[in-house]
Amino acid sequence: MTTSVLKISDITKATRFNLKPDADEKQAIAERLNILGIRKLTFTGEVAPTGSRDFVLHARIGATVVQACVVTLEPVISRIDEDVTRQYLADLPEITDAAESEMPDDDTQEPLPELLDLSDAMEEALALALPPWPRADGVEAVEISVAAPGETPLSDDDVKPFAALKSLKNKLSDTDEN
DSSP, X not given: OOOOEEEGGGOOSOEEEEEOOOHHHHHHHHHHTTOSEEEEEEEEEEEEEETTTEEEEEEEEEEEEEEEOTTTOOEEXXXXXXXXXXXXETTOOOOOOOSSOOOOSOXXXXXXXXXXXXXXXXXXXXXXHSXXXXXXXXXXXXXXXXXXXXXXXXXXXXXXXXXXXXXHHHHHHHHHHO
């Protein structure tokens, strides 16, 4: 893989990149992402200045990954092809440590770093693009029932609080009518 670290202060015009990790790098990424493997991985695009101090990354990630089926643990192969955009802003509004704070509307904005590691951006983009619940072909969701010894497992009706409220409302209206 070519050098993946760019010094932001050296970027004066659009800078193209094309990352193709080797087998060892793909295996290391797969281990960090807790997946079974990565067969193919490319990250191609450009980093360009926008305005006087901000930068934007436009890229495309392509990958063939192997994950464990969430039901059977069998290997599931998925193809990922997605556009990636990141805005690196010199004056990114700071998020306060308030008890409650809203997430920014634009999740592509990040603080401007001194060094931009494109391999980190690639790995983050891959992690966000992975199927969250991979399933082998033909596998349906499995209903399970779990309870402590001697306890009755919850039924689907037990976990529907609004159904219980409706039942209570009906009982109350029946007593009001009498």
